[in-house]
Structures are given as C-alpha cells and as structure tokens.
Amino acid sequence: MMEVMLNLAAVACLYLSVEYCLRHQSPKSLDDASLIPFADDPDVARRVEQATGKTINAVAPEVAKPGWGNVEV
Template sequence: MQALMFFIAIGTLVVGLFYTLKTSSVDDIQQAALLPFADDPEAANKITQSTGMTFDKIVNGVELDLTAAPNDSTDSFVA
C-alpha cells in the first residue's frame, strides 16, 4: 500500500512538472531566471551586458521602515 501511494505521488509530481513546463514559454522561463537580479538596476545592467538577455521589468526596491509599525503587544513575540 505504501509503494502504491509513493508511485502515485511521484506520478503526480511528474505530471505537474510536465504541465507547468509545457505551458511556459522559453521567454517566461528566462525571465523567471532573471528575477533575483530584477530589484537591483546595477546588477540588471551587468547581466544584460554580459549575457545579452534583457529584463522585461526592473523593480524599484523600497526600504522597509520598521519604526513606523505600531507597537502593539498582540503582534509581537514577548514572553
């Protein structure tokens, strides 16, 4: 019974991966590979110069201001 469940799980994984990759275009996969560099314009320019791949969208990062958050004791982990 455990072997049957294992093979069903592996089969579901393989079918899911096949369907996901089949519906994605080559451009979509390349843009997903570039996402880790999309929030740093300097790194995006270096990647573009070295590989020739262009970014569809470069995200401007925003600094998180933790001091502006309300100081409520219900949302903190205070022992």
Template sequence: MDEWLYALYCLTGVLFFYLVTSACLRGHSRDVDEQVSLLPFADDPAVAQRVEQALGRPVPAVAPEAALKA
C-alpha cells in the same frame, strides 16, 4: 508481499509527481523563463543596465521605491 506493495506506492508517487510537474511546466514558454531569470537584477537599475548591455536583452528594471508603491 508488503515490500511489493510499498514499492508500488513509491512508484505511483514518483509517477504522479512527474505527471503533475510536466503538466504545470507545459504552459511555460522560453521567453517567460528568460524574463524570470533576469528578475534578480531588476531592483538595481545600474546593474540591470550592465546586464542588458552584456546580454543584449532588455531587463525589466524597477527602482526599489517604485516596486514598493505598486
């Protein structure tokens, strides 16, 4: 009987994790996800310009000194 109870606890935990994750991700849009994926290139303006030319999407480039002042 304890094995069934343990299995029920595990399944409840997985279901809870799935529901919470799906609720958190429901508010995301594709545009936000694309902008977030371009953030690793934002600290180097030269690289950001090359990525922008390659992808055709604007990269929010910020010089490292300007990011520290904000």
C-alpha cells in the same frame, strides 16, 4: 515491493503535475521568469546583462515617502 511501487507512483505524480502546470509556458516566458530576482536592483541587473547577454527590465527601488520612514510605535 509495495513501498517501491508507491514511491514510483509519487515520483510520476510529481512529474506529471509539474508538466501540467508548465504546459502553456514558452521558453521565452520561462527565461524572463528566471531573471525576475535581478529586476529590482539596477546595478545587479546591469552585471547580469553583461554576463548573460540577456536584457533585464530593471525597476528602480521605491523611495520612502516623507514621513513614512522609521515610525516609532
């Protein structure tokens, strides 16, 4: 019985801590955060925009500077 009570207390603690961490987040900010993984690949961002209808602020990948390519150590 004590083990069940400790498990319930752990689940309640986890739930309350997640709620505490997300208390100032709006649905818009959470939606934007879910689209971040697609922002660095413009082709994938375009496909996700077509599939979901949500706008993704895609960023072009960084280009390697001359002389900073494959460096042998």
